[in-house]
Structure formats: structure tokens, C-alpha cells
Amino acid sequence: MLKAENLSVYYGAYRAVADLSFEVGQAELVTFIGANGAGKSSTIRAILGLADRIEGEIWFDGQNLKNVPSHERVKMGIRIVPEGRKIFPELTVLQNLQMGAYFIKEKARFNRNLDWVSELFPILIERKNQLGHHLSGGEQQMLAIARALIGEPKLLLIDEISMGLMPIAVDKAFELIKQVNAEGMTILLVEQNAKKALTVAKRGYVLETGRIVLQDTASNLQQNPLIKKAYLGG
């Protein structure tokens, strides 16, 4: 479903990501793990066409994404939960959700999706007329997830879902990822919390300073002594 070949991402002359090749299959849940600055967010942003300059190829649904602008990629079904939530601060919760479903024209379909995310996150509907910046950090993270889900992603890119959530909410978020993946949604999950990520993912890639140094099934990565030491805390 998603495939990258020799992907490099540049900031000016600085190459943040070098020669990445990876693949995410239909209905697969794949994770990228790596330390701060490894290039995880840069890669995610490149998939959505938000990077300044890239080299290499990205394919989605059999189509080469070269020269496809971001808004067309979103139209094709790629959605993102961005790093740092990025809620529109002066829009209401409901308007933020409308932004997530910008390409859904039919009112009935939007309402159906809205009912679904309100079941997942009842708090958001209680606050639907509040401005984004009046929500707490954790509530904003829930809104960021809901805003991505309401747009019916075919491929969901998640840049750190656990950020700012209390432990029980982290568990719930991972539970949710697992559930929507089981229902057929393809997910690429970037996580600091490698332990959690490897429990839900099928496969994982390990990034170090912009390069993939290891790729394996999640269960093998969990057993790998090097990974244990570097990312799983012992």
C-alpha cells in the first residue's frame, strides 16, 4: 500500500533522512522506532508531501507520489496525527473535526463519522463548542486522533500518540490503534514509547541518524538484546 525507495529528506543542504527504503502493506501496522532526531517525523512528513525537498520515490496505492501535492495525497486517503497535536487553537473542537473531514462532502456521512469518534472520545462532544486552545494537553491529543479518524483514513500516519497522555489514556490509545487496524486500517506508527509500539505492531524499522539500521517483525525486535538495551530500558 505504501512503499518508499531510497527516500532522502533535506532541510536546506542538511540531509536529515538518508536512503530509506520501507514498505507498509495493506491493513498492516508498522512502527518506526528511534531516538530523538533520528528522522522519524521528517519521514512521516515526507509521505504527506510536507517536506521542503526529498529525493527518492514514494508510492501509495500503486501511484507514484512525485509531483502529487499534499492536498491530493490527503484526498487519496492519507491522514496524519501530527507530532505535537497541532490543534487549530482558535477553531472550536467541532471545527477542528470538520477540518479533519474536509473532503467528506455528504453531511450524513460526516455525522456518522462524528457519532463514531464521539463514542470513542465522549469528552470531545461535551466540549464541541470550546476553542481548541482551551482543551488540556491530553484532550488536545484525543482531538488530534479523532480529527485524523473522522476523515476515514486508508493510511493513518501517527507521530507519537502517547505524547502528553496519562498512562491509562496511553493504554486506551494503543487499544484503539489495534482495534482500527484489526478492522482493516493501514497504520504507520512513530513512537518514542518503543515498548508499547512493539506490542501492537506487526513489524518495525529501527532508525538511527536518518538511516534504517534494522528491520524485523515486532516480536523479534522485542527479543533482540540490542533493541532491549537501547530502546526498551534493559
Next chain:
Amino acid sequence: MLQQVVNGIIIGSLYALIAVGLTMVYGILRILHIAHAAVFVSGAYLGLLVYTYTQSLILALILAAVGCSIFGWLIQRFLYTPLLTEARIVPLIASVGLFILCEDLFRLLGGPYIRAFKVDLWFDKLIFFDTVVTAHQCLIVIGTAACLVSVYFLINRTKLGLAWQATAQDMDTAKAMGINIKQVINFNFIIASSIAAIAGVLTAINYNSVLPTMGSVPAYKMFAIVVLGGLGSIPGTIAAGLIIGMAETIMSAYFGFIMPRDAIAFSAMILILIFRPQGLFGKGV
């Protein structure tokens, strides 16, 4: 006194119309669109041209708005967009340069003298006790209100308006949500330039004159108004336009000996920059 309030509202609403466009452009591109004043003047000339040939005010307003939308779009496409990645001072200088160039073009094309813009309306004036409201003033109030209500509707009640708001708040995330930023920028320049055109025609009618330099006072005054209103805030800009228009009229009528009329907006701007840099209504930048 009431007479001065009426005059103040008239001047203030014209200021608001011009400044709203400036604040909208700043909101999306973070560029101080000084050449907006040139769009305003071209609106007055276009309106006069159409009115002279057709004697139809409606047609003059519509065609001026269409012409200025194209002009504004061209500025965006060929001046600002190529300079967006430069330091912010670069598009600002380009904008000032274009404005000066346009003043000379207006002089060449329209002549260096004042042209009258006399419009006959179907009544002359309304008199409430001892307050006179001329038909032209009624026209300005109605025209301004119609423009501002339309802008409010477009921004707050349409899908593209929602995308506009999101883009103004966080362009990168708006892109990630699938917003076509080019479309939002076009929408932005069409609205901003149309209302500048209408402001140009109405201002010309108000003073019964069109001249090449009629943009220079608005050029710097709209700047003071958007600072007062909080850069990027549309309601703040409208309120600030009315406040400045009112303050100018009333102060020059009663305290005209203290400072010249055009200095008032700037005194207000300087005070605001010192004590409340986010503007009277802004939320901080």
C-alpha cells in the same frame, strides 16, 4: 456633536474597509501588503471609468471589484509568491516599490489632476433634527455594512472560510489536513481586493474626487489601524477603523489646534505599540 459622530462613522467605515484587506493578507502570508493602497486607488479609477460610460453605480462597483481582484491576484502570484521564502523585509520592500510605481502609473494614465466623481442618487439628504446625513453618506454606510457582512459570512459560514481560518492559524497543519493553500490564498486576495475596490469607489464618491495620490494617506493609515486592531484580526481591524475615524473627526472638530488630523492615528499606533503591542483586540502574536 451628533453630526461629528456621523461623519466619524463614515470616515471610519471607509478606513475599516481598506484595512480589513491588509489584515487578511497579513493573516495568511505574513506580508505587509502596502500595495493594497494601489489596489484601492485603481478601484477608484476603474469605478470612475465605468461610471462615466454607463452611469450605473452598481456596474461601477462590480467591475471595479472584478478588476481589482485580478490586480490583487497578479500581485500575489507574481510578486509575493516568488518572494515568500525570502526574509520578510523583502516582500515588504517589493510591496512599497510597487505602490510607488503604481502612483506614477496612475499619474501617467489618469492625469496628474483631480477628477470629479459625481454621483446623483435618488434623494439628496436626510435631516434628523439638526443632524444632516447626505445620500452619499447613506450609500457609504450601506455599502460598507454589506461588504463587512459578506466577509463575515464568507469567513465564518463557508467551508473555504473555515479553511481560511485554519490556514491563518497554522498553515503547515492546514496543509496536512488536505487544504489547498493556493486556493485559500486566491480566495483571500479576491475578497481583500474586492473590498478595497469598493472602498476606493466609495471614498472617491465621498470626496467627489479621484487623484493619483489618493492612496498615500490610506497606505500608512491602514497600517496604524491594523496595528491598533491586532495584526490579523478582522473584527479588531473593523473596530480600530471606526475608532480612528471617530477620533480623528471629533478631535479635529473640537481640539484641532492640538495636532493635525493625520497625526492622531499614529499617536494611537505608537501608544499601542508601547503599551499593548498585540493590539487592542489581538491575542498576542
